[in-house]
Amino acid sequence: MLQSKEIRGPAWLTATALIAALTGCSETVVLNPAGDVAAQQGDLVMLATGLMLIIIIPVILLTFFFAWKYRQSNTEAEYDPEWHHSTKLELIIWTVPLIIVIILGAITWISTHKLDPYRPLDRIDAQRALAPDVKPLEVEVVAMDWKWLFFYPEQGIATVNELAAPVDRPIHFKLTSTTTMNAFYVPDLAGMIYTMPGMQTELNAVINKEGVYKGMSSHYSGAGFSGMTFKFHGLSNEGFEQWIAKAKTEGKTLDRTSYLDLVKPSERNPVERFGKVDPKLYHTVLNRCVEEGQMCMHTMMAIDKAGGESYARAKGLNLSPDMCTTEDAAKLTAALEADASTPAVIQQ
Template sequence: MRLSFKIPILLGAVASLSACQYDVLAPSGWVAAEQRDLLVISTLLMLIVIIPVIFMAIWFPLRYRADRPDQSDYAPNWSHSTRLEYVLWGVPIIIVAILGVYTYIYTHRLDPYRPLEATEIGTEIGEPLEVEVVSLDWKWLFIYPELGVASVNELAVPAGRPLNLRLTSSTVMTTFSVPALGGMIYTMAGMETKLHLIADEEGTFFGQAAHYNGPGFAEMHFDTEAMSDADFDQWVEKARASDDALTRDAYLELEKPTMDADVQYYSAVDDGLFDRIRGLCVEQGKVCMDQMMMQDEQGGGGLAGIGDKHKYQYDDQRAVDGFGNLIGTPSEPAAPAHDTHDDSDKLSMNTHEGEAQHGN
């Protein structure tokens, strides 16, 4: 009776798992394939210890149980075996050493800040495509600075071309992840991270926010469309045919929290918008984060700067409650668009970019 009850449960479990996509073990990009190989190698090495331990955990209690018929092997004064010590210490040391070597190799090979090279991939690859990624509440914005277009919740890429991703967040920290292509990296407000990927084949690959970031987290996902060069050119033309342009005002409207946002295209993007998003200074009158840090380094504004504190406040406009509704006290009126900080912002952003490139 118990067996007949369990069979439907087991069949239901198998049926529910049959629709799962194991992208980590069946990757579609060079980075993901390398990560898969490291995972398999590490698992096999650890099984060298795990399998004998499981075997001994079952065999020893059965072999030396108190009610066994033959107890002639009972040795109460036994205390040492050099051969056994060699096995117990030698095998783990060898495994840890091998794991250390592989970890060192793959850590440098798969450094997310390191551009992909054709010599490592082993095949001829096209010119890298620059994409700027912004995590919003709760959607993804993809800006193509070289093409002058942008999209929401759809990342279109040409297969066989490396992707150079610059990532930031408009609000809380979250994680960018496309399991089929490999790599996972945080996006953080006021900061920039980098990731390099490539799609080896055409297809649609699931992307998501892999770090809980609020009530809209479950619906914060997107499709990565890997396509041929010709299809990608058509996609770009489709984006350029959009009636919407991603100006600073349009971005501030897009930045407002929404859940389960539809795919959207922008035919044009304001110059330097990503740097302003990273600096939290898209709104007119706001001081960019790098400019603020420069001022702090020089001693700050003192008492005379109290009247300008609204230029340095960022979080009150982005705080949300448990349902995703904006809360907090609105900012004071911002300075006019011709405020002199705009020029200094551009200078500081250029300086910041130069230092980052020098550091890389």
């Protein structure tokens, strides 16, 4: 039988080699992303870590130094039991961390505004500014249970669990959810952004390298959460046009009826493409009125703004005091649409 001393050396060598191999082959996405927004966020992580290491490294080194210098066997070390204060030491201990906190605070304030997800991009990357005539690619995102639905309103298509965008073109995401709060996250593209039912969040980002990148849900949302992933394709302009053409040619039709089937919970849903899409579908999903006859949230808010029950009576609508029926909703919606004094509140 081999003794433990005989196998200890080779085991340690093997473990060291494996760790070195993993370290050399792996790449931390957060610090080496393919998109400019994510790269700026990664730079912030490195900068903040570097500033904090100004304190951490000396503290660690001094801990070992003091432990060695004042060890029990070192009888030559100076011993002063009455020592209790040093002005110079106090200045160093408090001034240096205070300066670092002030610097971090300033960086946080600036970067919070500069990297606001709602703020339109002003550059493609660190070397190239964004031309004023470049129009961002519009993508509308719906987080479902447990899959992602992407609308391309300008191109007239939609996809499930597959996202694509041209390299070096800004992307403007509008995001919502169907039933529960979720989080949209493509590490190579930008930081995560939350999605919530009946609400819309926004994200501006750009991808700078062609490739296939991982997208995911980074907020737990139930049983199928682990499979709620998708692929994000960074393509050339020609490749993106081919991708759009393929979706239009091979895709199905997505309207209110097919959406109600799609929205049913499913796990690890395969990629689906829709070549014909109801242009108002995302609007109805956001306002939670996909089902026929259901009043949209923005219509309810418009009614409240117009005066609520008194507005309905002024329009000659005698509504039930207990509930609003489908017929009532249709009458109120028609009244709002016909009211020339409230055009702004019925548009979105």
